[in-house]
Amino acid sequence: MTHKNSFARLVLFIVIGLLIGGILGECLGLLFGQLGQLMNAGGYDNIVRNFFVSSFDLNIGTGKGESPIMLDLYMVKLALGFGIKFNIVSIIGMIISIYIMKWSGDR
Numbered sequence: 001m002t003h004k005n006s007f008a009r010l011v012l013f014i015v016i017g018l019l020i021g022g023i024l025g026e027c028l029g030l031l032f033g034q035l036g037q038l039m040n041a042g043g044y045d046n047i048v049r050n051f052f053v054s055s056f057d058l059n060i061g062t063g064k065g066e067s068p069i070m071l072d073l074y075m076v077k078l079a080l081g082f083g084i085k086f087n088i089v090s091i092i093g094m095i096i097s098i099y100i101m102k103w104s105g106d107r
Contacts, residue, residue: 013101014094018086021093028089029053052089059083 029052036046061069061081068079 009101010098013097017094017097018090019093020097021090022085022087024093025052025087025089052087055085055087057083057085 029049032046032052033044033049036042036049037044059081060083068081071078071080
C-alpha cells in the first residue's frame with residue numbers, strides 16, 4: 001500500500017461506509033414498513049422491510065444474556081465488550097466506500 005492507501009484510511013472508509021449504509025438501511029426499512037401499511041401489503045412488518053432491517057450481530061462480551069468481560073485489578077475494575085451490528089445495506093455501503101477510496105486521491 002502506498003501512503004495514499006494506508007491501513008488507517010481503509011479502516012476509516014470501511015467504518016464510514018458501514019455507518020452510512022446502516023442508517024440508510026434503517027430509513028429504507030421505515031419507509032417500506034409505512035408503505036406496507038398504506039398499500040395493505042403485509043402490514044408494517046412485511047418481507048421487504050425485514051430484508052432491509054434484519055441485521056447480523058457479532059457480540060464479544062456483551063449481548064443478550066451475557067455479562068461483559070470483567071477485569072478486576074483490585075483497585076480498578078474494567079468491563080470489556082465489543083459488538084458489531086450490520087445489515088445488507090451497510091455491507092453495500094462498505095463496498096461502495098472501498099470503491100470510492102480506491103479511485104479517490106491524487107493521481
